[in-house]
Every structure is written in structure tokens, then in C-alpha cells.
Amino acid sequence: MDLALLDALNGERAARRASVLVTELESGRQRLVLAAQVAADPLADHLAEVFRTGRSRLVEVGNERVFLTAQVPAPRLVITGAVHISQALAPMATTAGFDVIIVDPRTAFATPERFPGVDLRAQWPDVALARIGLDPFTALAALTHDPKIDDPALVGALTAGCFYVGALGSRKTHAARLERLAAQGLSRETLARIHSPIGLDIGSVSPAEIAVAILGEVIADLRRRPAMREQAA
Structure with a gap:
């Protein structure tokens, strides 16, 4: 994982804010999506479901497989x-x-x-x-x-x-x-x-x-x- 992305992820964890780590399985590219960014994201529907349930999931977008890792603070x-x-x-x-x-x-x-x-x-x-x-x-x-x-x-x-x-x-x-x-x-x-x-x-x-x-x-x-x-x- 890119160090800047890791820093951002750790910052969200420390602040006890939910986020989702998006990983493109073929390319390995990753990005972090915050709650306020969901509506404008091309994976909005899938991300909204992960935020709603707090559960990670694998989704297919066209011919691409993407894994959405839920990062939800412990209750x-x-x-x-x-x-x-x-x-x-x-x-x-x-x-x-x-x-x-x-x-x-x-x-x-x-x-x-x-x-x-x-x-x-x-x-x-x-x-x-x-x-x-x-x-x-x-x-x-x-x-x-x-x-x-x-x-x-x-x-x-x-x-x-x-x-x-x-x-x-x-x-x-x-x-x-x-x-x-x-x-x-x-x-x-x-x-x-x-x-x-x-x-x-x-x-x-x-x-x-x-x-x-x-x-x-x-x-x-x-x-x-x-x-x-x-x-x-």
C-alpha cells in the first residue's frame, strides 16, 4: 500500500471515522473513499451498501473486479x-x-x-x-x-x-x-x-x-x- 494512502487510512482510524478502501484487483490500484465522498463516486451504489452494512464485499464493474474493504470503527x-x-x-x-x-x-x-x-x-x-x-x-x-x-x-x-x-x-x-x-x-x-x-x-x-x-x-x-x-x- 502507498505510504500516503496508509497515512490517510490510519488518520481516519485514529479519528474513528468510517471509510472504504477500494482495491482494483487486476491493477492493484487503491484509493480511500470517505463518507462525504460517496455520492460523487462512480461506485456510489456499491460504496453506500458497504457503508450501510459495515461489511466488505467484492463487486464487478464491467469486466473489472473491485474489492471494497470496510474500515468501520469498533463500537x-x-x-x-x-x-x-x-x-x-x-x-x-x-x-x-x-x-x-x-x-x-x-x-x-x-x-x-x-x-x-x-x-x-x-x-x-x-x-x-x-x-x-x-x-x-x-x-x-x-x-x-x-x-x-x-x-x-x-x-x-x-x-x-x-x-x-x-x-x-x-x-x-x-x-x-x-x-x-x-x-x-x-x-x-x-x-x-x-x-x-x-x-x-x-x-x-x-x-x-x-x-x-x-x-x-x-x-x-x-x-x-x-x-x-x-x-x-
Whole structure:
């Protein structure tokens, strides 16, 4: 691979932006296509499908065979709240292929003993999330019931265009939450993106069951939305 092309590809990976590497199999020529460039590309229909699914594919254009390699960032799940649900959710999400980060300034809860092998950030969300860098390939689950922790995280996730945003709480709790967030200038359309009560409606009772419901809902949103998320964000 050409060094300039490799540098460009690594730059997109580092910025967690989706791209497609186009390789002409006979000539070996390669080029990188970004999401914003798809519409004007001669392979637009094929590229749109790769961006939509996040899956590489071989296509034939006339007598030429071209391989389209999907370069899609790994999905992340950021959880605010080192709580019992998080203890069940973190290993499940990791097994499902998510990079998991837990944010909770309460150091009595955010401990390696309770979350072995998990990326823990014992910081307030406004500090931790700025360092993490939320993006359209990140899901956020707010689980603390504490507005001082959950609200800033929700605002950050909605502003960054995270593909999934969910918050624990009853409908009454969520109604009060919406009032607080609206007072910060978020529109009704933006606030409607918050899944609350969080998780699929499967009658969950225990922390582990709630974790299953949350992960199911996160995966459903991930697979419904195209990999070309940054165009809509």
C-alpha cells in the first residue's frame, strides 16, 4: 500500500471515522473513499451498501473486479454509573464486541475489584467524556439515577450524535429529566432520541436481566443505522 494512502487510512482510524478502501484487483490500484465522498463516486451504489452494512464485499464493474474493504470503527459503550447493572452489562457488552468504558466519580463504586479488566474513569462526566471523545459509533447508557452525573453525559452524547443514548428511570423520572435538559437548550427532537425507560421491554427485573435488555436495545440501534453515521450526525 502507498505510504500516503496508509497515512490517510490510519488518520481516519485514529479519528474513528468510517471509510472504504477500494482495491482494483487486476491493477492493484487503491484509493480511500470517505463518507462525504460517496455520492460523487462512480461506485456510489456499491460504496453506500458497504457503508450501510459495515461489511466488505467484492463487486464487478464491467469486466473489472473491485474489492471494497470496510474500515468501520469498533463500537463503544460508555456507561455512567459503576452500579450492579453495569457489573452485568460490561462483560456482556465486551463479549458482544463493544469497547466498554465506565464513568463514575464515586471512587467507592468505580473500583477494579468490582469491574475487573474494565476501563474505569473515576471522574466527572464533563472531564472523562472530553478525554474519551464521544462519536457516532459510541453508545451511552446513563445508569446512576443522579442528575449531576447522568445529565452532563446525556447532553454530551446527544450533542456528539452517539448512535444510542439511554437512561435508567421511570417515566416520571424521565419527564423531570427532559425538563432539566430542555432548560439547557436541547430541542424536543433531540431529547426524543433518549431511550427511557432504558432497554427492550422484556419484563426485566434483576440487574442481569436489565443488562440483557439494555444490550439488546443497543445492538438493535447499532444494526439499524448505517455505518455512514457522521453524515447524519
